Amino acid sequence: MAGKVAALRSQLETALAGRVPAPFAPCRVQIETVPFNIPEIDQLTSGLPRGGLTEISGTLSSGRAALLLSAFASQTARGHACALVDGRDTFDPYSAAAANVNLERLLWVRCRNLDQCLQATDLLLQGGGFGLIALDLSVLPPKTVRYVPLNVWFRFRRAVENTSTILLLLDQESNAGTCASLALRLGFAPSRWAPQTQQMSFPRNSCACLFDGSQIQVELARSRQKSSSGGHKIQSLERVNGTSPATHFRTKPNWSDCSERVIKTK
Amino acid sequence: MAFASIYVPDFSIQAVVRNEPSLRHQPIALVEGSPPLEKVTAVNQAARQLGLSLGMTKSQARQFISIAIRPRSCAQEQAAHAALLDLGWSMSPRVEDTAADSIVLDLTGLASLFGSEETIAHLLAQRACGLGLIVHVAVSSNLEVAMHAARGFPGVTVIQPGEESTRLAPLPIQVFSPSAEIDETFERWGVRTCKTLAKLPLLDLSERLGQQGIQLHQWAKGASVRSLILAEPELRFEEEMALEYAVEELEPLSFLLGRLLDQLCARLSARCVSASAIRLRFALDHSYENESSLPLPNGHSDEKRSYYKKLLTLPVPMRDSKMLLRLLRLHLQSDPPRVPIVHIFLAADPAAPRVRQEGLFLPSAPDPEKLELTIARLSNLVGESNVGSPRLMDSHRPDAFEMTRFLPPQNALQAPAIGASRDRMPVAAFRVFRPAPRAKVTLREGLPSHISFADLYGKVVAASGPWRTSGEWWREDAWHREEWDIEIHRHSASSAQPANSSLEPKKGVYRIFYDAMRQAWFVAGMYD
Numbered sequence: 001m002a003g004k005v006a007a008l009r010s011q012l013e014t015a016l017a018g019r020v021p022a023p024f025a026p027c028r029v030q031i032e033t034v035p036f037n038i039p040e041i042d043q044l045t046s047g048l049p050r051g052g053l054t055e056i057s058g059t060l061s062s063g064r065a066a067l068l069l070s071a072f073a074s075q076t077a078r079g080h081a082c083a084l085v086d087g088r089d090t091f092d093p094y095s096a097a098a099a100n101v102n103l104e105r106l107l108w109v110r111c112r113n114l115d116q117c118l119q120a121t122d123l124l125l126q127g128g129g130f131g132l133i134a135l136d137l138s139v140l141p142p143k144t145v146r147y148v149p150l151n152v153w154f155r156f157r158r159a160v161e162n163t164s165t166i167l168l169l170l171d172q173e174s175n176a177g178t179c180a181s182l183a184l185r186l187g188f189a190p191s192r193w194a195p196q197t198q199q200m201s202f203p204r205n206s207c208a209c210l211f212d213g214s215q216i217q218v219e220l221a222r223s224r225q226k227s228s229s230g231g232h233k234i235q236s237l238e239r240v241n242g243t244s245p246a247t248h249f250r251t252k253p254n255w256s257d258c259s260e261r262v263i264k265t266k
Numbered sequence: 267m268a269f270a271s272i273y274v275p276d277f278s279i280q281a282v283v284r285n286e287p288s289l290r291h292q293p294i295a296l297v298e299g300s301p302p303l304e305k306v307t308a309v310n311q312a313a314r315q316l317g318l319s320l321g322m323t324k325s326q327a328r329q330f331i332s333i334a335i336r337p338r339s340c341a342q343e344q345a346a347h348a349a350l351l352d353l354g355w356s357m358s359p360r361v362e363d364t365a366a367d368s369i370v371l372d373l374t375g376l377a378s379l380f381g382s383e384e385t386i387a388h389l390l391a392q393r394a395c396g397l398g399l400i401v402h403v404a405v406s407s408n409l410e411v412a413m414h415a416a417r418g419f420p421g422v423t424v425i426q427p428g429e430e431s432t433r434l435a436p437l438p439i440q441v442f443s444p445s446a447e448i449d450e451t452f453e454r455w456g457v458r459t460c461k462t463l464a465k466l467p468l469l470d471l472s473e474r475l476g477q478q479g480i481q482l483h484q485w486a487k488g489a490s491v492r493s494l495i496l497a498e499p500e501l502r503f504e505e506e507m508a509l510e511y512a513v514e515e516l517e518p519l520s521f522l523l524g525r526l527l528d529q530l531c532a533r534l535s536a537r538c539v540s541a542s543a544i545r546l547r548f549a550l551d552h553s554y555e556n557e558s559s560l561p562l563p564n565g566h567s568d569e570k571r572s573y574y575k576k577l578l579t580l581p582v583p584m585r586d587s588k589m590l591l592r593l594l595r596l597h598l599q600s601d602p603p604r605v606p607i608v609h610i611f612l613a614a615d616p617a618a619p620r621v622r623q624e625g626l627f628l629p630s631a632p633d634p635e636k637l638e639l640t641i642a643r644l645s646n647l648v649g650e651s652n653v654g655s656p657r658l659m660d661s662h663r664p665d666a667f668e669m670t671r672f673l674p675p676q677n678a679l680q681a682p683a684i685g686a687s688r689d690r691m692p693v694a695a696f697r698v699f700r701p702a703p704r705a706k707v708t709l710r711e712g713l714p715s716h717i718s719f720a721d722l723y724g725k726v727v728a729a730s731g732p733w734r735t736s737g738e739w740w741r742e743d744a745w746h747r748e749e750w751d752i753e754i755h756r757h758s759a760s761s762a763q764p765a766n767s768s769l770e771p772k773k774g775v776y777r778i779f780y781d782a783m784r785q786a787w788f789v790a791g792m793y794d
Contacts, residue, residue: 038692061774065695065794079629081675090697092791093656093667099693103656107672109644110652119647127640129632129674138794139697164630188773191753191793193728209730211751213694214775214793 058186063216069099076102080131125159153179183222273416277367281346284398341506356536363497430488435461460486512606540583542617549609596642702788724756
């Protein structure tokens with residue numbers, strides 16, 4: 001009997017092979033992703049997943065805002081409307097403009113406390129139609145954000161499922177847990193000051209140096225598309241208000257057997 | 267050529283009932299005048315059957331138990347008349363504004379659009395119901411015959427050519443609204459119907475009653491011919507309601523606004539336009555000062571009034587009454603009138619309806635109507651000035667921007683510039699602290715060495731500056747500051763770390779500045 005069933009199954013698969021890829025295989029949900037427009041991050045993560053919650057956590061000055069602006073620039077360049085729920089009103093429009101974010105396509109909601117942030121996010125998710133909704137809780141005290149119950153993140157995730165909206169959460173610690181389809185952890189690395197020096201010494205004449213960017217250490221903590229495979233180091237670039245000298249950035253994986261790659265750009 | 271006449275019986279009553287549909291089947295009396303001399307000026311059929319008559323005083327009318335008494339409202343009559351004209355223009359471009367309670371349409375050329383004359387007449391009656399009016403419709407090739415038939419016959423009447431005198435015969439001569447003197451004369455002669463009047467000799471009638479007698483004779487025979495006097499179409503959509511008692515709460519006010527918006531949107535729909543803005547005006551009753559005192563009735567000359575005005579500008583033209591009501595409620599919740607309301611005035615600015623062709627491969631955008639509702643709710647939550655799109659100002663002042671209204675992307679049809687953003691390198695983003703917190707900075711040889719602000723204390727390990735900036739010296743809020751970019755290794759002031767602690771101190775790159783005007787240090791923000 002089992003043999004007959006197997007023979008029948010193989011017969012059906014042969015007959016439908018040209019029309020249906022795998023008639024008896026469970027269908028895999030294709031997750032559409034949108035690039036960060038930072039090649040190293042895109043290579044690590046395959047991009048921001050649509051219809052899912054992405055969490056970027058990290059300490060202060062770890063580069064979360066830089067990733068946020070890159071995501072906004074990517075989405076607004078594609079013609080999508082974006083929304084930012086700003087937990088403590090720290091968004092800088094000048095940085096965004098320098099990052100090529102189309103400010104006319106950005107809805108900025110300036111909140112004062114966590115309750116306002118969560119309610120505003122609820123309203124935006126109910127309204128729908130946004131390509132990217134970012135909830136920025138980076139500057140709020142971690143112990144306050146920790147008290148947000150997990151069902152809130154679960155509800156947010158469910159609200160964006162089966163839509164083309166990307167929900168991006170920025171905080172200091174990972175709070176969304178398994179509700180996040182993609183979780184990145186950023187760490188602070190020594191910043192660069194021109195003229196370049198490896199010494200963390202206190203410069204005597206500080207007029208001779210400029211803040212020249214910082215390194216961002218990114219670790220892929222969770223991804224539904226690929227297993228967590230370690231981190232990559234990338235280097236952030238120019239200062240917002242400065243001129244545009246020739247810049248360099250390096251990619252250096254955490255594994256010791258990988259060689260370094262240096263890409264020079266102007 | 268055919269004409270359709272639309273007549274609204276008991277027009278004053280219907281103008282009031284239009285905003286209170288629950289009264290339609292109840293006996294109603296309208297009163298007019300100054301108290302205590304208010305007298306009944308209009309009654310409907312149900313009130314007549316109960317025994318009410320014109321000229322009774324209000325107190326006499328109150329003796330009838332089930333009577334609903336309302337003040338006569340010129341504003342509502344104007345709105346009802348405007349709705350009647352909108353009904354006419356929704357069907358035909360040639361409309362005559364005959365009287366407050368009737369209009370005449372030219373039906374030439376409408377057969378291919380709407381069908382036969384009878385179909386058109388029924389459609390007019392049906393659309394009038396949608397606007398809150400119960401009408402009589404009469405169609406005839408003679409304009410005057412159509413007018414009089416609409417006044418005389420209830421429902422829909424179609425008079426074929428050649429049957430005018432026959433069909434008008436049973437009508438009473440009061441449909442012609444003769445003067446009181448002529449009416450009395452006809453009463454003495456025993457002339458009560460059009461048939462009797464049409465049989466009178468024309469010469470003798472003209473000798474006794476003059477030109478008016480001749481005109482009445484022609485009307486009775488259905489022989490009078492005249493041209494349509496065209497009315498100029500007006501795109502004016504206004505609704506008013508005078509309240510008998512002042513309204514304080516938002517819920518009953520929303521109920522009344524909903525009714526007015528339903529009527530307004532029905533009229534907009536009839537004229538195939540939408541609203542680009544809604545103007546709201548409340549007349550407030552300042553004489554109603556405490557809850558125990560009785561409110562002064564409307565029309566009292568000593569009543570002190572002021573107005574509450576609100577302009578709701580819509581991002582796209584819309585005519586969904588429920589959506590408009592929600593938007594008005596949200597605006598009223600954020601900025602409610604402090605005093606009870608005695609009069610509501612609502613107007614819509616007409617605009618061409620929104621036509622938008624979506625593309626299959628274009629990025630989706632928020633629905634404009636839903637977006638407007640979302641933004642209104644967000645404004646209620648965080649304040650109107652805290653929701654919108656930032657726009658950079660042409661100024662050297664630090665953090666100079668303004669919040670503008672967020673509109674759905676209009677140029678989504680253009681090809682998005684993806685290639686340009688891919689080549690761009692990520693920028694070290696900055697977070698602005700608003701307001702900038704004060705800091706205590708320790709200088710060593712003119713350079714910052716330690717800093718403390720909020721509950722944090724840190725050592726400066728690298729610094730770049732000072733970068734001086736100043737401007738707008740001619741203004742009171744001029745600025746003059748020295749900026750520094752610093753990297754600090756900071757410790758939380760609440761926890762003292764031992765020397766052999768394995769924990770790394772927290773690090774961060776900040777921008778601080780010394781404000782020469784206030785002579786103090788502040789933290790502008792943080793690089794993140």
